[in-house]
Amino acid sequence: MNQFQYNKANEPHSAVKLVAKDPDAHFLAGGTNLIDLMKMGVVNPTKLVDINHLPFSKIEKLPHGLRIGALVSNSDVADSELVKAGFPLLSQAINAGASPQLRNMATVGGNLMQRTRCPYFFDTTLPCNKRKPGSGCGALEGINRMHAIFGASDQCIAVNPSDMNVAMRALNATVHVSGPKGARGIPIADFHRLPGEQPELDNTLKNGELITAVELPYSAFNKNLSYLKIRDRTSYAFALVSAAVALHLEGETIKEARLAMGGVAHKPWRLSAAEEFLKGKMVSEGNFRQAAQIAMKGAKAYQYNQFKLKLAPNTLIQSLRIASGIAAS
Amino acid sequence: MKKDTIGEPLSRVDGRLKVTGGAKYSGEYKFPGLTYAVLVPATIVNGTVTAVDIKAAKYAPGVLAVITPFNAEKVPGYQPDAKKPVKGLKLFNDNQVHFNGQPIALVIADTFERATYAATLVKATYQVQPFETDFRKNIDKGVTPNAGKYKDYVRGEADAYKNAQVKIEQEYIQPSEMHNPMELHVTTAYWEGDNKVTVYTKSQGVMSSQRAIAAAFNLEPQNVLINARFVGGAFGSSLRTWPHEIAAVQAAKFVKHPVKLTLTREQMFTLVGYRPLTIQKIGLGATADGKLTGITHESHSQTAVYEEFTENAVNVSRFLYQSPNVNTRYKVVPLHIGVPAPMRGPGESTGAYALESALDELSYALNIDPIELRLRNYADIDQERNLPWSSKHLKECYQLGADRIGWANRSPKPGTIKDGDWLVGYGIGCGAFGAYRGHAEAKLKLMADGSINIQSATTDIGPGTNTAMIVIAADVLGMPAEKITFDLGNSSLPPAPTQGGSSTVSSVGSAVHDVCVALRQKLYTLQGKPRDSMDEIDYAAVIKEQNLPYLEISVGSESGDNAKNYSMYSFSAHFAKVYVHPLTGVVKIKNLIAVVDAGKIVNQKTAASQMKGGAVGGIGMAMTEEAIIDNRFGRYINGNFADYHVPVNADIPQIEAVFINKPDPVINPVGTKGIGEISLIGVAPAIANAVFNATGIRVRDLPITPDKLLS
Incomplete structure (x- = not known):
């Protein structure tokens, strides 16, 4: 070091x-x-x-939501009664990641900033445009089993490794930051970015900006939900694919759906078209399958991650089945 | 009559030390002036080091020395004219690089952190040569190993399966799998003068470490003291003395300080061996009623360009089932990678995965229950050696395991049993491993208070060796275990073989048995009784009445000639029940049963633990473990504990170990055959076969990750 x-x-x-x-x-x-x-x-x-030592370690109730300080540990968020009651999807997602020891240390702000686990990024002897712009993408024609199927560029096909971020994306979180030019709120959709021509940039933070809190708006998405993470072992492994699903149900009718995926893109991947399709539809296997098909539009796989073209929709279907109560978790 | 204590469950005698941190491992010994060595790995795959710039490293804070191929003192055992040349990589002896990650320099500093930092400042320049790490691309370059016992084998007619009524011909792939013991490989060495060195190292055999280091530095063996009192797992990775261990001893000599060299977890992927990537072709032929008429087993394994590694990948097909026609072929493919090493169930586990999977495939082709198929081809003698078994109770293993797993609930048609969303499947896989016994010595000391100390230079890499030895001694002596202590893990003790090949209880246990018998005979003789008397002995009283301060007795113990008339193996039958999710490919192993014919079980408690540990290794082999090289760079891309997946607790189901527990009448006086290897051999095919039974999907390339089960 x-x-x-x-x-x-x-x-x-x-x-x-x-x-x-x-x-x-x-x-x-x-x-x-x-x-x-x-x-x-x-x-x-x-x-x-x-x-x-900064004063960012509280979880506070706001009139329209919850404000989680950037320094609250992942464990404390997952175990918080306020989070479990209002945003159980977030709780499930956090508990699906890392290990208890890591979750005890890791913070909300840190989790938003987590770097990719792409092996070419981690090994300084190998090419990686994210680590060393212009050195090439080692994964593009390398061992890319863990890599993106959405939104990648020929500069970088890495994925965001976080579980928390996927739930945050589904729950429309806002990331609050404080910088040299003052404070601002960044919608989670705009916080992480796609690699494009600048894969060295994971997010849209400006120089010196510090995450202070995350706000989650209250919603009806706290009853029918599922964070399903498929991985190579039962815990302490990054997602091959994960699917965050929250449904606002009225009887058997889906009033609104929130769908996001992990392990598939450089940012937590929201499935807006599939959400739109499910709006007003009945809970049914057929509708879930159609939604998954819609969600996969534009997916592109590489040599070793072809399986994700099947695993991703299947995981979404299964997560929808669990969220709607068709299947046990 | 003395009480029979063998087999009684006894907790580990050093369990408390281990869980309280009182057990000291090789990296935990502190000496005045201790210094720290850190290896600098090559970043090329093949070629020569043309220069090493050590200036920045040498003047970094706390650095004592930087050893490179250009300034290293010659290790005598590495020289062509050495009396006993050291095999394998000769670190810093020349400037050749044979694999990515091979150490090209060693930095020694006053703290580990400073040595680590200085190591990053060492800059090597290379002349790069083309390299080959791609196994599949080079499989045609496979050669028959130099070691004679790996010659092609034919019994009856070769490839007879091709003409059979029903046949299976398939290819099975075992990926590279790392031992990854929890304890890192650590060596601490200090010299006293130029001719005597003391070494604390992660070793499965203190005597073989002593021989290797004595040979490397041209020392008298008695002037090399090896300590390996506690070993935090090894699984075969410490069967040999590695180049980095010799480098640590070399460094200690160079800086004239005690030196500790600890490999990083990342270095454990390149420097201490692994189960080699192996591709196997199996051909099975049978009559319509399920009699095997031919078995062909061909295998290609990785090895290193600088050293040949071989293992018994195909041998299990020669004897496990009865067949008039068997042929096997074993080849190795030299690549620019580190040399493999035996890994728990070496060769046999790889071979059994292929054979037991193929046999399962045959059972579906024949529509015969897999257990019934095994019974129809039960080998009543060892056809390979044409010898009777010393003991074999595999039929009972089948029966017991089938009862415990609920085999009657299995459907012969895959994918037909469901529990909620989940598909349910059952599978069996068998294992066999040679039951060995080597020459071992033991020294016993009877104290004035009637307590006993026994010593032997064996090691304990985890199974609870000293506990087992105390059980054997307590049984023979007819005294409580608490009165007996057992010393191991030090090369100054009476010689014993390396702990490996499931042979420790058989070899060292026999010496312990014999030394205890010798003590009884001695005491009866002193008392004027017939030496084979069975009278109870009050040990303290005899010592007192004979007016002795203590009594010492030593024996050496080994097999008699009778053993040559038998084929000796341990056998296991593993049963798995799995749930597979049809949408996501997630596998949950619900239950694993290991039924074992390993002769007499010395300690039910530690033996059951050892079986469970082996089963966990088998789950890793079946489900999660694969070391992956990017062949463009010749470099592992998952060489760390985050990306290389050993099973976690949540992957492990209830594991039940069932022992037949019938003493083998031939192998040794205790009747034990060994369980270290068969606890793992056969686990992976049991799981793979259960996955097929659940899904109809046959995974012929381990590990069975979810992506391979998406229908």
């Missing part, structure tokens, strides 16, 4: 200032991802600004 400077920030303003003026400075929260990347030489910050 390279030498770096360690700074403990006592208030948000100074944290932002310290990072904004140094392009190689990073905020340090739980460190579960950043420290690993530093050990591997993937990220080499000159300066770490420890934000763990």
Whole structure:
């Protein structure tokens, strides 16, 4: 590990200032991802600004939703009675990720910032446009079994590894940030980005911007829901594919559906067309199959992830079956 | 009459030490002036190191030395004129690179962190040569190994299956699988003068480590002291002395300080062996009523360009079932990769996956129940060696396992039993592994208070060896286990074989048995009784009445000639019940039953634990484990614990171990045959066969990940 400077920030303003003026400075929260990347030489910050003492560790009830501080641990979010009552999908998604030890350390803000697990990104001897722009994409013609089927570019086919983000996307979260030019709210749909020509950028944060909280609007999506994650072992593995489903049901009629997928794109992938299709439809296997077919429009697979073209719709169907009560979880 | 204590469940005598952190492993010994060595891996696959720039590393904080091929002192055992040349990679002896990740330098510093940092500053330049790591592309370059016992084998007529009424011809793939013991490989070494070295290392055999290091540095074996008191799992990865262990000893000599060298988890993927990627072709032919008429088993395995590795991948097909015609062929394909090593159930587990899967396929082709098919081809003698079995109770294993798993509920038609969404399937897979016994010695000391200490230079890589030895001693001596201690894991103790090949209880247990018998005979003689008396002995009283401070006795123990008249194997039958989700391909193993004919079971409790551990290894082989190389770069792309999946607790069902527990009358005085390997051999095909029974999908390339089961 390279030498770096360690700074403990006592208030948000100074944290932002310290990072904004140094392009190689990073905020340090739980460190579960950043420290690993530093050990591997993937990220080499000159300066770490420890934000763990900033006042972002509360979960607060707002009139129209819930505000979760950026430093609340993943475990505390998943176990929160407020979250379990209002946003059980988020609870399920978080518990599907990592291990209890990691969830105890990892924060909400950190999880939003989690880097891809693409092996070419992690190995500094291999090409990766995300780690080293212009070096090429090792995965494009490499071992790309874990890689994207939606929204990739020929510069990068990596996926966002987070489970939490998938639920956040389905639940229309807003990411609140504070930066040198003040505070703003970023809809989760606009927070993560597709790789395009700049795969080095995972998100739309501007220089020095610090995540302070995430807000979730209350909705009727807290009764019929399922986060189904398919992976190579039963826990502590990244998703081959995951499907977050929340249904607002009236009897057997779907008033509204929220659908998002993980393990398929550079960002948590919302399935708007499939949601639109399900609106007003009856709960039925046939409708779920059609929705899954619609969801897969535009999917493109590579040499080793062809199976995702089948696994993705199947996982969505099964998650819909569970959310609607047709199948047991 | 003494009480029969063998087989009684006894908790591990060092269990408390292990769970409280009191057990000291090789990396936990501290010495004044201890320094830390970190390896620098090559980033090319094949070629030569033309220069190593060590300037920045050498002047980094805390660095004592940087060893490279250009400044290393010559290791005597690496030289062409060595008395006993050391096999394998000769680290820092020349500037050749044979695989990606091969160490090309070693940094020694005052802390691990400083050594790690300095290692990143070492810059090598290379002359790069073309390389080959792609097994499939190079399979035609397979060669018959130099070792004679891997010659082609033919009994009766070759490829007889081709003319059979019913035949199966299929290919089965075992991917590279890493041992990945929880404890990293660590070696700590310090020299006293130029001729004596003490080494704490992760070793399955302190005597073989002693021989290897003595040979490498041209020392008298007694001047090389090896300690491996506790070993945190090894699974075959510590059967040999690796180049990095010799490098640690070399470094300690160079800096004249104690040196500790710890491999990183990532380095464990390249430097300490693995189960080699193996592609096998099986041909089975049978009559319509299910009698095997021919078995053909051909296998290609990876090996390294710089060292040949071989294992018994095809041998299981020669003896497990009765067949007049059997032919096997085994080839290895040299590639620019690290050399493999035996991994629990070495060869046999790979071979049994293929044979037992093919036999299952044959059972469907014949429409005969898989257990019935095995019964119709039951081998009453070993046809390979034309010898009777010393003991074989596999039929009872079939019966017991079938009862426990609920085989009667199995449908002969795949995909027809459901529980909710889930498809339900049952499978069987059998295993066999040679029952071995080597020469072992034991020394016993009877103290004035009547307590006993026994010593032998065996090791305990996890099964609870000293607990088993104490059970054997307590049984022979007719005294409580609490009065007996057993010392192992040190090369200064009486010689014993390496812990491997399921042979420790058979070899060392026999020496312990014999030394205890010798003590009884000695004491009877001192008392003027016939030496084979069965009278109870008050050990403290005899010592007192004979006016002895203590009494010491040593024996060596090995097989008699009678053993040559028998074929000796342990056998296992594994049963799996699985649930498979038809939409997502997710497999839940609901139940695993391992039924074992391993002769007498010395300690039911630790033996059951060992069986469960082996079954977990089998689940990893079947379901999750595969080390993947990107052949464009010759480099593993999942060489870490996040991306290489060993099973987690949530993958493991209730595992039940059932022991036939009938002593083998031939192999040794205790009647034990060994369980280390057969606990794993046969597990993977049992699961794969159950998955087929559930889904109708035959997975012929492990591991069985969800993507392979999408219908």
